[in-house]
Amino acid sequence: xxxxxxxxxxxxxxxxxxxxxxxxxxxxxxxxxxxxxxxxxxxxxxxxxxxxxxxxxxxxxxxxxxxxxxxxxxxxxxxxxxxxxxxxxxxxxxxxxxxxxxxxxxxxxxxxxxxxxxxxxxxxxxxxxxxxxxxxxxxxxxxxxxxxxxxxxxxxxxxxxxxxxxxxxxxxxxxxxxxxxxxxxxxxxxxxxxxxxxxxxxxxxxxxxxxxxxxxxxxxxxxxxxxxxxxxxxxxxxxxxxxxxxxxxxxxxxxxxxxxxxxxxxxxxxxxxxxxxxxxxxxxxxxxxxxxxxxxxxxxxxxxxxxxxxxxxxxxxxxxxxxxxxxxxxxxxxxxxxxxxxxxxxxxxxxxxxxxxxxxxxxxxxxxxxxxxxxxxxxxxxxxxxxxxxxxxxxxxxxxxxxxxxxxxxxxxxxxxxxxxxxxxxxxxxxxxxxxxxxxxxxxxxxxxxxxxx
Numbered sequence: 001x002x003x004x005x006x007x008x009x010x011x012x013x014x015x016x017x018x019x020x021x022x023x024x025x026x027x028x029x030x031x032x033x034x035x036x037x038x039x040x041x042x043x044x045x046x047x048x049x050x051x052x053x054x055x056x057x058x059x060x061x062x063x064x065x066x067x068x069x070x071x072x073x074x075x076x077x078x079x080x081x082x083x084x085x086x087x088x089x090x091x092x093x094x095x096x097x098x099x100x101x102x103x104x105x106x107x108x109x110x111x112x113x114x115x116x117x118x119x120x121x122x123x124x125x126x127x128x129x130x131x132x133x134x135x136x137x138x139x140x141x142x143x144x145x146x147x148x149x150x151x152x153x154x155x156x157x158x159x160x161x162x163x164x165x166x167x168x169x170x171x172x173x174x175x176x177x178x179x180x181x182x183x184x185x186x187x188x189x190x191x192x193x194x195x196x197x198x199x200x201x202x203x204x205x206x207x208x209x210x211x212x213x214x215x216x217x218x219x220x221x222x223x224x225x226x227x228x229x230x231x232x233x234x235x236x237x238x239x240x241x242x243x244x245x246x247x248x249x250x251x252x253x254x255x256x257x258x259x260x261x262x263x264x265x266x267x268x269x270x271x272x273x274x275x276x277x278x279x280x281x282x283x284x285x286x287x288x289x290x291x292x293x294x295x296x297x298x299x300x301x302x303x304x305x306x307x308x309x310x311x312x313x314x315x316x317x318x319x320x321x322x323x324x325x326x327x328x329x330x331x332x333x334x335x336x337x338x339x340x341x342x343x344x345x346x347x348x349x350x351x352x353x354x355x356x357x358x359x360x361x362x363x364x365x366x367x368x369x370x371x372x373x374x375x376x377x378x379x380x381x382x383x384x385x386x387x388x389x390x391x392x393x394x395x396x397x398x399x400x401x402x403x404x405x406x407x408x409x410x411x412x413x414x415x416x417x418x419x420x421x422x423x424x425x426x427x428x429x430x431x432x433x434x435x436x437x438x439x440x441x442x443x444x445x446x447x448x449x450x451x452x453x454x
Contacts, residue, residue, distance in 0.1 A: 008056040012361070012385070012410045012443050015045050015059070022075040022438060029433040031071040031421060032404065034394055037451040038067040038141070039406050039419065041387070042120040042129055043444015047085060048094040052101030055296075060085050061117030061129055061137075063144050064408075064441050066419050069452065073419075073435045078144035080129045080137050084113025099296065102234065114149075118162035122450035123173055124194035126150065130162040132178070132211065141450070152196035158186060162446070163273070165215040168338050174215050174256075176222070180207040180229035187220060187254075202252065202261060209241050209296075214277035214286050216341045218257075221277060221286060221313075224250040225270045227294055241296045243270075251320065253284060253313060264313055266320045270294040272306065275333035278343045286311040287347060287370070289331050305329035308349070308368065326368055326375065328352070332388035332446070336400050336424070345371050345400055346424075348389040350407075361385045361443045365407055367427040376428040378405075380420070383412040385443075391424065392449035401425035404432075406449060408441055417441040 007013065044059025061080040066073060079085065087106060088095050095106040102111035114134030121128050128136040128150055135156065138147040151157070156177075164175035171192030178185045183201035190196045202222060204210075207229040214221035226247040234240055245268035254261040275287040289306035308330050312321040330349035347370065352363030364379035365386050380386075387408045394402045405422040417440045420431040 006054050009046075009050075009054060012412075012440055013056065014442065015047075016062070016077075016440060016442050017045070017047065018439070019078050020076075025066075025073040025075060026436040027071075027073060027433055028436065029421075029431065031068055031073065031433045031435070033071060035392060035404060035421065036069050037392070037449055038065050039390060039392070039408075039447060039449050040065050040120045040122075040127065041408055041441065041444055041447035042080075042117060043442055044115065044117045045079070045442055045444075046094070047079065048088055048092075051094045051097050051105075052103065053098075055099040057115075057117075058098030058112065059115060059117055061115055061131070062442075062444075063120060063129060063139065064444075064447075065144060066406075066435060068435075075437055076144055077441075078139075078146075080116040080139065081146035082114050082116050082137060083149075084108070084115070088113075099240070102240065117445065119446040119448075121164065121166075121448050123164075123166065124190075124192065126194065127450070130160065130164070132162045133159050136160055152190060152194065155196040155199075156188070160188075161211070161213070163212040165213075165340055166337065167215070168340050168342070174220065176202070176210070176213055178208070178210045180231055184208070185210060185222060187222075189256075202254075204252070205250070206247060211272050212274050214274050215256075216277045216279050216284060218255060218279060219277075219284060220254050220256055221284065222252040222254075222261075223271055224252065225294075226268050227270055227296070239296055243293055243295065245293065251311070251313060253315065262315070264318055264320050266311070266322065268293070273331060273333055275308075275347045276335050276340060276342075276344050278341060280343070282315045284311075284313040284315065285343075286313070287325065287333070287344075289333055289349070306331050308333070308347070310370075325370065325373075326366075328366065330366060331362075334389055334391055336391045336393065336403060338393060338398065339400060345369060348391065348405060348424075348427075350386050350388055351377075361387065361410070365389045365405070367405075367424075378407075378420075378422060378427060378431075380409055385410045385412065387443060388446055390447050390449050393451075395451070408447075410440060410443065415440055 045062035046059040104111040116129040119130040135149040138150040159177040173190040185202040189198040209227040277286040290309040308326040330351040350362040401424040419435040421433040
């Protein structure tokens with residue numbers, strides 16, 4: 001039996017365990033003719049009732065693919081068949097613990113499994129499901145069947161972040177891995193064809209949880225927030241990750257071409273996700289969703305929701321300026337990925353109450369204009385709750401708003417989900433199309449649009 005009082009196991013957080021396919025989905029409105037590809041979404045979906053207390057980050061990864069071709073849409077979903085899940089399926093029960101209760105009955109040395117549940121990307125003609133505590137899993141793009149772990153031909157021996165960055169000019173994949181023992185962070189660079197060509201340890205001074213990082217045209221930036229691994233706490237029944245604000249937040253800026261990392265000090269904060277970063281002369285500008293603290297001890301994210309902020313780092317003076325760019329709580333920030341590492345004007349977010357009694361998630365999506373400080377809002381009415389907005393680029397076009405915003409929404413009244421397609425240049429207008437599913441997609445983490453030629 002699942003924990004009925006656990007907010008991450010009820011409502012639309014509850015598992016949807018059925019794998020299946022749907023063709024010729026009902027569409028309200030018209031799908032744009034130049035939108036052809038797949039929206040891949042991934043999130044936690046425990047296959048078996050969890051051992052001990054369940055945290056949202058623990059669930060087995062399930063991939064949902066909404067494929068659009070010639071104005072028609074289809075759907076497919078599959079679990080990522082990780083080694084840990086296969087072991088549990090053979091045993092007929094959960095064997096691994098999780099973030100809060102890491103005890104395990106499994107054969108392996110780790111108390112929790114690589115859940116492959118956090119992000120999914122198209123890279124080097126591969127579809128990769130990502131989980132920051134382990135290696136990526138490669139999936140077949142059409143069938144979603146699991147091929148196995150992907151380790152860059154044996155050259156990657158440690159974990160890989162769930163938030164790598166693809167350079168829009170070179171196609172290179174830039175990423176890092178973190179762990180609770182030295183070297184705490186390692187930076188990696190891989191070619192556009194999947195060859196790992198650089199690995200560099202980064203001395204952060206503290207073993208911290210580092211979910212995301214920043215890449216600009218010339219720099220990589222690491223935020224060392226004081227969410228510190230304290231492995232010794234496990235034997236005391238205390239959280240493995242402790243909030244220690246006395247350390248403040250250290251920001252490391254390193255040239256992509258090599259050289260020493262330079263450190264800058266800022267107030268203690270925690271950042272799950274960055275929108276983007278770019279250079280402006282000798283300054284580095286970074287937009288992020290910033291929280292004043294984090295609580296990883298239970299089934300919540302603490303009393304301090306993330307709010308959009310801008311960091312301006314002066315590489316000459318060493319000054320770090322912090323500016324709040326919107327008053328609303330917001331998360332899952334996205335841009336047109338053609339502008340990754342370059343100056344951006346627009347950002348797209350899921351906004352509203354981050355969490356409320358396991359019944360809903362966000363209430364709307366917003367588009368922030370960093371040039372005019374204006375914003376646009378998209379909402380579908382009471383009982384409709386969005387997830388992360390994903391930018392789908394319009395083929396052959398280069399403008400920042402030349403594309404569509406694809407968002408999975410949950411309809412509480414019908415207990416089903418749908419995918420909306422919005423014109424990015426006319427964000428507050430009603431969606432051009434609403435693709436209806438016959439069942440719900442549980443609230444998950446991240447997704448990406450992949451053109452049909454993967």
